[in-house]
Amino acid sequence: MKTGLKLGLAFSGMLVAFPAMFFAAPALSDELNMVCSNEQDWCDLMVANFEAKTGINVAMVRKSTGETLAQVRAESSNPKIDIWWGGTGDPHLVAAQEGLTQASGVDTSELQDWAVNLSNISDGKTIGIHLGVLGVAYNTEVLAEKGLNPPACWMDLTKAEYKGEIQVANPNSSGTAYTELATIVQVFGEDEGFKILKDIGENVNQYTKSGSAPSKAAGRGETTISIGFQHDMIKLAIAGFPLAIVTPCEGTGYEVGGVSIIAGAKNLDSAKKWVEYVISAEAQNHGPEVNVFNVPSNKNATIPKEAPPIASLKLIDYDFATYGSSETRERLLARWDAEVGDPN
Numbered sequence: 001m002k003t004g005l006k007l008g009l010a011f012s013g014m015l016v017a018f019p020a021m022f023f024a025a026p027a028l029s030d031e032l033n034m035v036c037s038n039e040q041d042w043c044d045l046m047v048a049n050f051e052a053k054t055g056i057n058v059a060m061v062r063k064s065t066g067e068t069l070a071q072v073r074a075e076s077s078n079p080k081i082d083i084w085w086g087g088t089g090d091p092h093l094v095a096a097q098e099g100l101t102q103a104s105g106v107d108t109s110e111l112q113d114w115a116v117n118l119s120n121i122s123d124g125k126t127i128g129i130h131l132g133v134l135g136v137a138y139n140t141e142v143l144a145e146k147g148l149n150p151p152a153c154w155m156d157l158t159k160a161e162y163k164g165e166i167q168v169a170n171p172n173s174s175g176t177a178y179t180e181l182a183t184i185v186q187v188f189g190e191d192e193g194f195k196i197l198k199d200i201g202e203n204v205n206q207y208t209k210s211g212s213a214p215s216k217a218a219g220r221g222e223t224t225i226s227i228g229f230q231h232d233m234i235k236l237a238i239a240g241f242p243l244a245i246v247t248p249c250e251g252t253g254y255e256v257g258g259v260s261i262i263a264g265a266k267n268l269d270s271a272k273k274w275v276e277y278v279i280s281a282e283a284q285n286h287g288p289e290v291n292v293f294n295v296p297s298n299k300n301a302t303i304p305k306e307a308p309p310i311a312s313l314k315l316i317d318y319d320f321a322t323y324g325s326s327e328t329r330e331r332l333l334a335r336w337d338a339e340v341g342d343p344n
Helices: 040-054 065-074 089-097 113-121 140-145 175-188 190-201 213-219 230-238 268-278 326-339
Strands: 008-011 014-017 031-036 057-062 083-085 126-139 166-169 204-208 225-229 243-246 254-262
Touching (some): 031 040, 031 268, 040 268, 065 175, 083 268, 089 175, 126 230, 213 230
Parallel strands (some): 166 225
Antiparallel strands (some): 083 254, 126 225
């Protein structure tokens, strides 16, 4: 916003009026520095919509949740970003527990209970923006060409016939993969779960950095099977890729994506406006424009017809408080590195 000052000065008994532009104050530009852990096209659309609505200039980069958590930790004494939007809730909860984020104080009365629960667990430091269900996808054409049976359960992914056929992200960098790790541990128990993760690992051809990359590779036929979030898989299937989507028979976990204001944010007012915007029905209803088919957190937002039918899926009672704690996350990742690991 530009302001002009017209000053009258008494000089030598005369009132001298100077042109307003001569004393024009410097432009005051509202800014926001953000890391987005959603898909790039969704990040871009929301930034454009927010800038148009508020006039605030957003500097945005896209990073996975693990990368962002590492950045926020490294910059804790001098934060470079104001807001972290998107990605699975567990790393957001870790950041809250470590004092790396701060409460926004925005009204959450229009949000679904699972979104408010994320806020309650974190003392208001992160708020739920969407719900996404973990699943398995396979390329129907590649599966048929190789004469393989379609997987239906988590245990199926341990079968020798899938040697070299599976792709999943690394849980150290990917919130999606950490959700998979935590889900399998909760479904089978920790010791048995890690045995299953190791057996699945014997069939993995690549651990990616991004959680959505494996399903993109499966869609292109570069791998047969992927593990990821179903809304990302649905997006690819609607685009014409030959993917079939499975909810594992034993039950599956889910994410509640988060939005968090960084502790010490330099543009706090702009960050609060971002939180208010992204949890609004107005903002969340734009998702289908870029084929975002997760379940929005605002009760007044329209759930896309393509979204996973969560009421009919076998979802586990995902323990966000436990698996979103710093201690649990660090211990499980250390055990994954020791017992499963990424050979690359």
